[in-house]
Amino acid sequence: MKRLLVLLIVLLIPSSVFAEGQGVTQLMTELVVQLGIILFAARLGGRFFKKIGLPGVLGEMIAGILIGPFLLGSIPIPGFPHGIFALHQGDIPVTVELYGFSTIASVILLFLAGLETDINMFLRYSLKGSLIGIGGLTIPFILGDLTAVWLMNVDFMDPPALFLGVISMATSVGISARILSEKKKMDSPEGVTILAAAVIDDVLGIIFLAIVVGIAESITKGHGGLSWSHIGIITAKAFGVWLGFSALGLLFSKRISKFLKSFNSIPAFSVLSLGMALVLAGVFEHAGLAMIIGAYVMGLSLSKTDISYVIQENLFGLHEFFVPIFFTVMGMLVNVKSLMAPQVLIVGLVYSAGSVLGKVIGCGLPSLGLGFNKKGALRIGFGMIPRGEVSLIIAGIGLSSGYLSPDLFGIAVIMTLISVLVAPSLFEKALAIPGIGTHKEAKGTDTVITEYDLPSPEVGEFLVTKLISSLEHEGFFIHMMELGTRVYQLRKDDIFCTLEVDKNQLRFITAREDLAFIKTLIYESLIDMNNIMKEVKNLAKPDEMRKELATEAHNRGDFHIHDYLDQEDVELDLKSNTKDDIIGELVNILYNSGKIPESEEAIAAVFEREASMSTGMQNGVAIPHGRSSGIDTVKVAIGVKKGGIPFDSIDGKPSNIFLLLISPKDAPGPHLKVLSSISAALNKEEVRQGILTAQSRSDLLSIIDQGIKDKK
Structure with a gap:
């Protein structure tokens, strides 16, 4: 609810501070407000969907649909008479500037996809991967195209049908790769084959996109009925340009890497590598191919160099900024009203079913003849189901180019959503089937x-x-x-x-x-x-350092004891009479108040710390502490023992003021800040005397708080 309130405030702020205007400044003002709202909406949507066990990209797309021009985005508010995300007429319903950001995001996505491509795996499993990958491209393409032919009464070679075919070809195995990693099946025969086939799918799918774009442009420019020779020329051009640039990139990859490394700065050459991807993306677009093909080729060229992973790591921030914008903007392009029309829903469901079955049949059947049994074939087929960013990018290209209507774009989005929803559960169930997925036990690798x-x-x-x-x-x-x-x-x-x-x-x-x-x-x-x-x-001279620490009474004064210590965690009269029992009593105070999930581990952690060196300081103060799991921040308890007990202190005198700290074991927490701030306060004579004579828990907390704030 707090996050929703923050989002509401973010949405309402523009209405009170922006007035309607004209010119570039107004356009840029609207753009930065839109981007800020998109980032909040995408993050909230993604986190919500992850919490309910669904992929975060679904939440980002749904957030885009909700705040987009077809729903909340077009509601008039002061300063935005047509809405923050006003409906624009033309090929796309959002502003060109906002769509431009999603285009840059698509270039970044495909550049990183190219960097992640494993060329060695591509070559090693080229036969199996190629046969399975080609099957996973051909069957979905035919079924997707025929869906348009059957339900829309168009020809097989019409641009809308071709685009629906090529959209259903793309595979996004990020979800499958995550499941394979979690199940420790990444290096299994099925896992390796899925990843290799996905590489084939990426390569050939992008080439098919170039061919479809070329055919669509030829038809719309008046060439009319295409001959097979014309199609052959377009295909040869697409393969030739792709293969030529890819071969040159791989051939000169080490020289490109050496040139980038000459800048002697990892952030610098990472950004410059993206700059090269943007330039090559523009070159490919100018040559009649899609931008994303050029970006992918640039990533592929650097994928085998020693800087590929460093570039991915340094561009992670850009990825986290642009990619949510991409998925949210794709959601904004969906016309919800037309999407809910019965005819569109029926076509969308039929198209989705064909796309899912196309992958299962197209990838599963070839694998049966490549050493896999029915279990393995099923796993491979289900692992290749998910669609994602590439499908949406292709759909966006079709929409912005006028080859796809808003209804057809919505159908493509339905297919993407359904494939992402059904794939994880189907794939996990297939992996859970007992037994190996091959006819023979797979041989070990080197x-x-x-x-x-x-x-x-x-x-x-x-x-x-x-x-x-x-x-x-x-x-x-x-x-x-x-x-x-x-x-x-x-x-x-x-x-x-x-x-x-x-x-x-x-x-x-x-x-x-x-x-x-x-x-x-x-x-x-x-x-x-x-x-x-x-x-x-x-x-190290531990005894000398402990003496110095026990006499230091200065601190920054910006620490608040009430953030870590409540009245219920204060005991004015401890009952225990030994060191071990005092520690156990203090830990149980935190356990009984619900601050820690269990006491045994915390007690053991404090004892372990005491075994290395006693935390008994001097002047009657002891500060036992340790690290335990199951908590998210430092937990503090304080107790007073009348008369004191031996605690192996520096000065050899009994300790009567005990401060216990339990810090997170596997999470960051202000352990040292809490320890140093309270320790400095306890080193002051007036604070110690105040604690020993305190009549109530609240008085004791006030005395410590004042001691911390007093810098003298």
Whole structure:
């Protein structure tokens, strides 16, 4: 509700501060307001759909439909007499400026898709991937085109029918790849085949788009009935331009990479690589091919270089900004009123069913003759169902070019939504079927997995930091991903390996010929760590540092104790008489007030910290603390023990004021800030005396709060 209120305020602010005007300034003012609202709406829609177990892109598209010109966007408000997203006449219902942002987003999407393309996988599985990929293109294209022929009474070669055919061809396996990763099936025969076939789909699907655009332009420019020779020329041109630029890009990829790296700045050459993609996208558009083909070719050219993952990582911010805009604007293009017409819904459902069946049949049947059984064929077919950004980009091109009517664009959106909705559950159920998906057990690859067990997560963090530093010093480019576990992709020239970081284990996945390099890396890093630890032991003087900390009474004064400590977490008369019991009593205070989910782990964490060095300070103060899971921020309890108890303090005297801190184990939290601020306050004589004589919990909190604010 808070987020909805914020969005409402954002929507209403423009009405009170903007007046109707003219000129470029007014257009730009409207544009920046529109972009701001889109970002909020997309983020809220995406988060809501993720919470209910659906892909976030669906939420972004639905948000676009809701705030678009066919619904809320055209409602007049002060300052916007025609609505914030007024309905525009022409091929597209939104402003050219806003559509321009979605066009740039489509270029970024396809550039990154090209960077992510695995050329080696493409070549290694070219036979199986090609046959399955071609089947996954041909059958959906024919069924999509025939749907238009049957229900719209048009010819097979009419532009609307061709566009519906090519829209149903595209595959977006991001959802399937995520499921494969979660189920640990990424390197299974079905997983590898799906990813390889998706590469084929991307390549051939984009070429088919170029052919369809060429045919559509020839028809609309008056060439009339196309001969097969004319179609052949268009096809040869599309393949020739694509293959030519792709071959040149791959041939000169290392030189392009070297040129980009000459700028000596990773952010700089990442942005410049996108600049090259934009230029090539414009060249392809000017040559009669779609922009996205040029962007994909530029990404493909850099995909095998050692900077590909670094570029992806550095363009992540642009991706997060532009991509929600793209999906939201695509939702805005949907005419909801026409979409709800019975005829459009029927066509949309029939078209969607044909698109889903087309992938299952087109990809599943060829796989039966390529070593897969029925289980494997079903998994491959279901894994190739999802459509996404490429389908929407093609549909947007058709709409903006006038080849698709708003009704047909809505039908394409229905198909995309349905494919994204049904694919995950079908694919997960297929993967859950027991048994292998091939007729014979798959042979192992030349990939080697090397595992190193760790004594603790802290040692793992230390070692990973050292490893990454060593690799960067060697000239490696490193890309980090979060896929349940932390995954690093490490690349330099022809060396490529993956490092998976689990809590108590490091796992290297690399080619056999690089195994010696990995073992040398680990050995040298451990030697360096051992030398560092010796230097740290010489530097560290814990007892002296603890004495300095126990006398420091200054702090910033901007800390508020009430943000972390409530009255119910204060005990003016602790009952325990030993150190261990005091810690247990304080932890149970937090547990009984619902601040921590369970007490055993928290007690163990505090005991572990005490085992390394006592937290008994001096002047009767002790600050036991530890890190536990299941909490999102620091939890604090404070107690007073009349007369005090031994707590291994610096001055050897009993402790009577106890401050307990439990911090998150796996999440960021202001542990040090809370610890230092309260410790500094407790080092003041007047604060300690006030705590010992406090008559109520609220008085005790006020005394600590005043001690923190007082900088003297």
